[in-house]
Amino acid sequence: MRWMIVGLLMAFLGAQVKLRVGSTVPTDSPWEEALDTYIKEVQRRIGPDRLVFKKYLGGQLGGELEMARSLRMGTLDMGMLSLAGIAEGLGMPELQVLEIPFLFESNEEVDYVLDKLFPEIDRRLQEKGVVLILFGVNGWRSFGTRERPILSPADLKGLKMRAQEAAVYTEMYKAFGATPIPLPAPEVLLALKNKMVDGFDQTVVFSMATGWMQQIKHYTLTQHIYQAGAIVMSKKVFDKLPPDLRAALRIADKRSEIEKIGLKLVRDEEQSILASIEKEGNVKIYRLTAQQREAFRKAVQSAYPKIEAAVGPEGRKLLSQIQAVLAEYRRQKKVAPAK
Numbered sequence: 001m002r003w004m005i006v007g008l009l010m011a012f013l014g015a016q017v018k019l020r021v022g023s024t025v026p027t028d029s030p031w032e033e034a035l036d037t038y039i040k041e042v043q044r045r046i047g048p049d050r051l052v053f054k055k056y057l058g059g060q061l062g063g064e065l066e067m068a069r070s071l072r073m074g075t076l077d078m079g080m081l082s083l084a085g086i087a088e089g090l091g092m093p094e095l096q097v098l099e100i101p102f103l104f105e106s107n108e109e110v111d112y113v114l115d116k117l118f119p120e121i122d123r124r125l126q127e128k129g130v131v132l133i134l135f136g137v138n139g140w141r142s143f144g145t146r147e148r149p150i151l152s153p154a155d156l157k158g159l160k161m162r163a164q165e166a167a168v169y170t171e172m173y174k175a176f177g178a179t180p181i182p183l184p185a186p187e188v189l190l191a192l193k194n195k196m197v198d199g200f201d202q203t204v205v206f207s208m209a210t211g212w213m214q215q216i217k218h219y220t221l222t223q224h225i226y227q228a229g230a231i232v233m234s235k236k237v238f239d240k241l242p243p244d245l246r247a248a249l250r251i252a253d254k255r256s257e258i259e260k261i262g263l264k265l266v267r268d269e270e271q272s273i274l275a276s277i278e279k280e281g282n283v284k285i286y287r288l289t290a291q292q293r294e295a296f297r298k299a300v301q302s303a304y305p306k307i308e309a310a311v312g313p314e315g316r317k318l319l320s321q322i323q324a325v326l327a328e329y330r331r332q333k334k335v336a337p338a339k
Helices: 002-012 030-046 064-073 083-089 093-099 107-127 167-175 185-193 204-210 235-240 243-250 252-280 290-335
Strands: 017-023 051-056 078-082 130-145 160-163 179-182 199-202 218-234 284-287
Touching (some): 030 130, 030 218, 064 078, 064 083, 064 130, 064 218, 083 218, 093 107, 093 290, 107 130, 130 243, 167 179, 167 290, 185 204, 199 218, 252 284
Parallel strands (some): 017 051, 017 078, 160 199
Antiparallel strands (some): 130 199, 130 218
16 A cells, blocks of 8 residues: 555656556567557657556466456556457456447448447446557457368357357357357467367457467458457556546547557558468468358357347447447448549
């Protein structure tokens, strides 16, 4: 208690504040580059001597659930986590609706919805002890497998597939006839090497950066789930900071600009990695026809009632908000004049 009081006094007197940032994202990845872009902007505003960031990437502080809980308790200052990880770690199943399979069809739809819902999601997170700083991106998740390609829902039947630790993923796999094996990200590589799992669904960039891609032979671009990420901060830590530091960390007037930089870094890297994989030929990339992808959409519909039950009344309410904003975007796109 004594050191906390001293630390607070020092912060308010303008002394240096050190913030620990945890994540499962790999080092030397576009996510680290996006995080560094954010850090540089904050330090430009407040000065590098006021705020020092210490990064713990690659799951050094555990899985996403552990870090989300540490943020709520105030034992971790900041995190760069997926929304599904935050949802599970903070007991907020309603946030999982953003990762319902085939909810979104394009990056533009996602960006529009998240921008509109930023205040709502921030409000919900703050009620659980976490402040939303920026949205980020993991990207479009697709299926990677060791022994056989996934070209239809039937190809998943009987496979043991690593599932992210959230109902939206476990119920999805059950609908496809696969056995979900919930595992935190830091444990997946070993599980693949030991053949404890037959595959996974994950983004191209994350799969390559973590070494998962090197453990499979087939990768099918189903792009069935868009997974957003976020830079978040412990509310306990945030509220104790002086106003100028809180303003610098939130960077409200540059939020969209900094978010776009991070989104572009990851999305550009995805295309570059796909081209590299196809050139090397060690992993076969499969691109589905519209009809093949539609078969996956239809097959997963049986999971929707169970997912909606898992996310509860608040999840259904948030899903209605998302669908309303999506409908708004699609109407605007439909009536937009040709350029």
